[in-house]
Amino acid sequence: xxxxxxxxxxxxxxxxxxxxxxxxxxxxxxxxxxxxxxxxxxxxxxxxxxxxxxxxxxxxxxxxxxxxxxxxxxxxxxxxxxxxxxxxxxxxxxxxxxxxxxxxxxxxxxxxxxxxxxxxxxxxxxxxxxxxxxxxxxxxxxxxxxxxxxxxxxxxxxxxxxxxxxxxxxxxxxxxxxxxxxxxxxxxxxxxxxxxxxxxxxxxxxxxxxxxxxxxxxxxxx
Numbered sequence: 095x096x097x098x099x100x101x102x103x104x105x106x107x108x109x110x111x112x113x114x115x116x117x118x119x120x121x122x123x124x125x126x127x128x129x130x131x132x133x134x135x136x137x138x139x140x141x142x143x144x145x146x147x148x149x150x151x152x153x154x155x156x157x158x159x160x161x162x163x164x165x166x167x168x169x170x171x172x173x174x175x176x177x178x179x180x181x182x183x184x185x186x187x188x189x190x191x192x193x194x195x196x197x198x199x200x201x202x203x204x205x206x207x208x209x210x211x212x213x214x215x216x217x218x219x220x221x222x223x224x225x226x227x228x229x230x231x232x233x234x235x236x237x238x239x240x241x242x243x244x245x246x247x248x249x250x251x252x253x254x255x256x257x258x259x260x261x262x263x264x265x266x267x268x269x270x271x272x273x274x275x276x277x278x279x280x281x282x283x284x285x286x287x288x289x290x291x292x293x294x295x296x297x298x299x300x301x302x303x304x305x306x307x308x309x310x311x312x313x314x315x316x
Contacts, residue, residue, distance in 0.1 A: 134248020165220025
């Protein structure tokens with residue numbers, strides 16, 4: 095955790111980072127959630143959190159506007175660029191579903207709580223023709239809730255760490271073990287789904303055991 099810092103300095107750094115998060119896809123490299131949490135660990139008290147939160151929301155507004163303009167100007171070229179391919183089609187598809195869902199205003203606001211996806215949504219909203227007014231109307235309250243939540247959690251964690259430094263090592267060790275365990279579970283779950291999908295497709299094509307597939311059933315007998 096960081097030591098206590100000037101909240102105006104923290105807010106300025108957060109503003110710059112979150113402005114880049116949505117406009118230049120920096121959030122796909124440095125997750126905004128983690129950056130806000132770490133910034134919050136240097137703050138104490140509601141007044142300091144409020145100052146940093148205001149700066150963070152301004153940064154999100156600039157980042158969302160920049161990302162929307164980027165998508166509006168360059169369309170799908172960003173998605174199919176080298177950086178876009180590195181991000182992965184699965185994340186782009188998830189962000190696209192959020193940006194284009196009917197009545198998706200609340201989904202746009204909630205997308206800030208989806209790591210990595212929140213940095214892609216502004217670009218997709220612009221490229222898919224989502225009106226700027228509608229997009230930013232939901233982006234601002236969503237970003238305000240996102241920034242305030244993670245700053246508060248970071249502040250609570252930072253205060254606890256400063257008051258109980260003797261517990262840092264065992265807590266960090268437990269967190270590391272938990273993170274590794276979750277990573278292994280997720281990897282195995284994805285591998286299992288990937289193995290099941292081809293088998294399910296083959297079963298669907300061939301039909302139930304002992305019965306001909308749709309192609310053979312449609313073929314006339316001689």
